Amino acid sequence: MVKKLYFLPAGSCFLDQSAVNKNLPSGKLVEMPVWCFLLETKDGPVLVDSGMPDCFVNNPDYYKGTRREGRLVPNMTENDRIENILKVIGYDINDIQIVISSHLHLDHAGGNGHFKKAPIIIQKTEFEFAIGNDEYSPFECRIPDLNYKLIEGDYELAPGIQILHTPGHSPGHQSVLVRTEQTGYVLLTVDVAYNREIFYNDIPFLSSDTELASKSISNMKKLVQDIKPEVIFFGHDAEQAKNWHTLYPNFL
Numbered sequence: 001m002v003k004k005l006y007f008l009p010a011g012s013c014f015l016d017q018s019a020v021n022k023n024l025p026s027g028k029l030v031e032m033p034v035w036c037f038l039l040e041t042k043d044g045p046v047l048v049d050s051g052m053p054d055c056f057v058n059n060p061d062y063y064k065g066t067r068r069e070g071r072l073v074p075n076m077t078e079n080d081r082i083e084n085i086l087k088v089i090g091y092d093i094n095d096i097q098i099v100i101s102s103h104l105h106l107d108h109a110g111g112n113g114h115f116k117k118a119p120i121i122i123q124k125t126e127f128e129f130a131i132g133n134d135e136y137s138p139f140e141c142r143i144p145d146l147n148y149k150l151i152e153g154d155y156e157l158a159p160g161i162q163i164l165h166t167p168g169h170s171p172g173h174q175s176v177l178v179r180t181e182q183t184g185y186v187l188l189t190v191d192v193a194y195n196r197e198i199f200y201n202d203i204p205f206l207s208s209d210t211e212l213a214s215k216s217i218s219n220m221k222k223l224v225q226d227i228k229p230e231v232i233f234f235g236h237d238a239e240q241a242k243n244w245h246t247l248y249p250n251f252l
């Protein structure tokens with residue numbers, strides 16, 4: 001069982017609304033809170049996702065002059081670097097025993113390069129798709145000397161930490177089901193659905209495979225019915241991010 005689960009805010013980015021809801025026209029940006037999570041276990045801390053890359057710090061113009069200009073605007077300060085996020089809860093990069101990488105997009109795996117020793121757990125399909133693919137930024141996934149541990153399908157990492165293969169948003173996306181000593185289940189959906197609305201209303205959003213994405217959402221909904229998690233935490237839900245302290249007083 002996981003001793004403690006930390007929700008760690010990691011800045012935000014602004015994304016074109018058509019990526020959050022394919023039914024909406026492009027041209028308007030919406031803010032997407034970014035998250036990492038730390039799980040304290042008897043074998044040391046496990047990190048879920050590593051936030052955005054350091055090159056985004058104080059650099060909203062990062063994508064100026066690229067095809068992403070006006071569609072993706074990073075909003076990251078010095079405090080949102082994974083090093084500094086961990087410092088706030090008393091941890092150092094080198095303390096982290098294992099990194100679970102939900103997928104290799106730049107708002108989830110941007111800090112992976114800081115972890116030179118810890119195994120980075122990633123779905124094989126995600127890793128193979130990302131390598132050499134210009135859709136993925138080099139800061140996340142083209143670092144050859146990291147200690148990747150490739151898995152295929154669902155995987156129980158430790159008691160209380162279930163990795164769930166939820167492809168669709170990206171080819172090897174994974175979610176994490178956590179059970180802590182003091183609480184019931186916490187489902188970290190990550191980007192199986194950016195937010196509650198997408199999850200419950202099946203709104204099409206940015207995905208590498210729309211059909212797979214909605215299949216993964218319906219699998220997660222079944223799981224939710226079966227185990228009734230105490231918390232379902234979405235990858236980029238602005239409402240949830242605004243109120244998370246009051247919504248989940250049992251968590252830090």
Ligand SMILES: [Zn+2]
Pocket residue numbers: 105107108191235236
């Ligand atoms: Zn994301």
